Amino acid sequence: MKVSKPRGTRDFLPEETARRRNIENIMRNVVNKWDYKEVITPTFENLELFTLKSGEGVIGELYNFNDKGNRNMALRPELTAPVMRMYVNEMQATPKPLKLFYFENCFRYERPQKGRFREFWQFGVEVIGSNRADADAEIIALATTMLNAAGIKGDLHVGHLGIIRHILRELEPEQQSKIMRLVDKKDDSGLEEYFEEINAPVELRRNLLELICITGTDAITKAREILGDIEEIDKFEQLLTFLNAYEIDYSINLGIARGLDYYTGMVFEIYAEGLGAQNQVCGGGSYQLISLFGGGDVPSTGFGLGFDRIMEVCEIMPEKQKSVVVISTDETRIDAIQVTTSLRKELTVYLDIMQRNFKTQLSHANNIEADYAVIVG
Numbered sequence: 001m002k003v004s005k006p007r008g009t010r011d012f013l014p015e016e017t018a019r020r021r022n023i024e025n026i027m028r029n030v031v032n033k034w035d036y037k038e039v040i041t042p043t044f045e046n047l048e049l050f051t052l053k054s055g056e057g058v059i060g061e062l063y064n065f066n067d068k069g070n071r072n073m074a075l076r077p078e079l080t081a082p083v084m085r086m087y088v089n090e091m092q093a094t095p096k097p098l099k100l101f102y103f104e105n106c107f108r109y110e111r112p113q114k115g116r117f118r119e120f121w122q123f124g125v126e127v128i129g130s131n132r133a134d135a136d137a138e139i140i141a142l143a144t145t146m147l148n149a150a151g152i153k154g155d156l157h158v159g160h161l162g163i164i165r166h167i168l169r170e171l172e173p174e175q176q177s178k179i180m181r182l183v184d185k186k187d188d189s190g191l192e193e194y195f196e197e198i199n200a201p202v203e204l205r206r207n208l209l210e211l212i213c214i215t216g217t218d219a220i221t222k223a224r225e226i227l228g229d230i231e232e233i234d235k236f237e238q239l240l241t242f243l244n245a246y247e248i249d250y251s252i253n254l255g256i257a258r259g260l261d262y263y264t265g266m267v268f269e270i271y272a273e274g275l276g277a278q279n280q281v282c283g284g285g286s287y288q289l290i291s292l293f294g295g296g297d298v299p300s301t302g303f304g305l306g307f308d309r310i311m312e313v314c315e316i317m318p319e320k321q322k323s324v325v326v327i328s329t330d331e332t333r334i335d336a337i338q339v340t341t342s343l344r345k346e347l348t349v350y351l352d353i354m355q356r357n358f359k360t361q362l363s364h365a366n367n368i369e370a371d372y373a374v375i376v377g
Contacts, residue, residue, distance in 0.1 A: 008110075008118025020311060022318035024103060027123055027146045027305075034142055036099040036125060041082035043105075047072035052292050053081045053262065063107045063118075075107035079124050080289065080302065087128055088295040096129025103307075115278045121307040128290070131299035133235060136266040136286055137242030143270060143282050143303050144248055151316045154270040154281065156249065158239070159256035161285065162232035162265045163223060167207050171200070183212055184257035212255035219252035232265075239266055262287045266301065274313040281309045324372045325350045325365035329358055332377030339376050 005011060012020060028038075047064050064074040076082055079102050091098060103123045112118060125142060127135045140158065147154050164183070168176045175198055182191045195205050207226050214222050220237050227233065243250055256267045267285035275281070284303025291297050324347050328336030333355075340351045350370065352361050365373050 006118070008112040010117065010119070018318050019314075020307075023150050023311065023314055023316065024123070024307070026149050026316070028103070030146045030149050031101045031125065031142065034099070034138075034145075036101045036142075039083060039086065039100050039102055040104065041076070041079065041086055041102070044073050044075050045082055045085070047074045049081050049085055049293070050074055050077060053289060061108050061110055063109055076104075077108045078106055078304065079104060079122055080126065080287075080304070081293075083124075083126050084128075084289045084295075084300070085293050087298075088290060088293045091128075092295060097135065098126075098128040100128070101125045113278075115275065115306075115309045115312060117308060123305040123307050124302060125284075126300060126302035128300045129298055130301070131265075131286070133238040133242055133266075135301050136239050137246060139284060139301050139303055140243060140250075140266075140268055141246040141248060143268075143284065143305070146305065147270065147272075147282065147310070150310060150314055152281065152310055152314060153273050155272075156251065156268060156270050157253040157256055158243070158250050158266070158268045159252070159254045160232060160236040160239070160265060161257065161263050161267050163227070163230070163236065163254060164208065164211065164257065165264070166227065166230055166232050167204060167211065170204075171198070179208070180257045183208075183255060186255070212257075214254045215252055217252070219254060223254065235265065258283065258285060262289050262292075264288050264299075268303070272309070272313055275309060278309070281306050321348045322371045323348045323350060323368075324374055325352075325361070325368070325370040326374045326376060327352065327358065327361040327365065328376045330355075336376040339374065343374070 047059070047062070050058055050062065058077070062074045062077055064072065067073050083100060083102065087098070101124065103121065105119055105121050107119055109118060110116065123146070125139065127139060140156070144154065144156060161180075164180070165176065168179060171179070178194060179191065182194060191209075194200075210226055211223065220233060220240070223233050223236075240250075240252070256269055258267050263285045265286040268283070269280055270282035271279045272281045273279075282303055282305050284301070286299065286301040288297065289300065324343060326336050326340045326343070326349060336351060340349050343349045350365075350368065352364070356364060362373065
């Protein structure tokens, strides 16, 4: 009986696995040089961890199950919540800020399509314990550096949700959340309908619609014309000053909302060339999550890279290692093992384990495109 792989999953053959590992290692090299430390969290967590963060509605997108103790569990759909849970459980006494990264597989039960799978990989970074523009700028600079190292050309858009939230501050929390989701989806008609439904003040409507359309180099000036000299605009301007110091190209886009309640300040997205409509390869921002999981009111900022989408457009190939085949006869097979053991200290070496004859071993060395053959005997 032939058993197929589950829908939305993939097998990676040796060549593709080598290509993915190569890009992963390039990115690891970058975060290591920036002195970020790797963490690993469980593949499955208590279901409550994800419903606390995203609400009960997220259950439809999860691989959730009851274990043998009848506990509600879920395969992780993302890694920010597990890292925040780990911080609360294990790291609250650690000196701040914490600079962490992770690279793991995640699972979501959704319709598979180009660039979207039920099992996918996420490379993410979190800074815990700083609410400064310095931390926000470093996170953005790190994300762009990782993508550049992988040969990805990206278009960086930067916004600040604190400015939008300032406009919405007099509305109920659930009304703010609904508006943020509509802004994130660029659903202008839905936004107008919801304004009518909640009878939103005319000034609020006008200010929000003007603000989310602001882009370009004079965005700060335009935002101040709408809202005046508010603290959130000052913080955003400071962030842009730091980004200029990193010599990063960016576009200001105050219409970025990310659509999630826990983002509080800076937000950014990076779009890659060559991916069509589903071209976002990185997204992140500053947020407040730790208090949800029993910790204090600790600020954080971070991002997630969509590794699978990156691999669709990444053209960097791993360097081919010089390979050696050791060939022997029946009489020299023991000697061949000893020669192979010695050579493997320095080289990639293939040794026949099929007891092929001399001629067939040579033919096989040619078939696997070995660079050298060492004949023992």
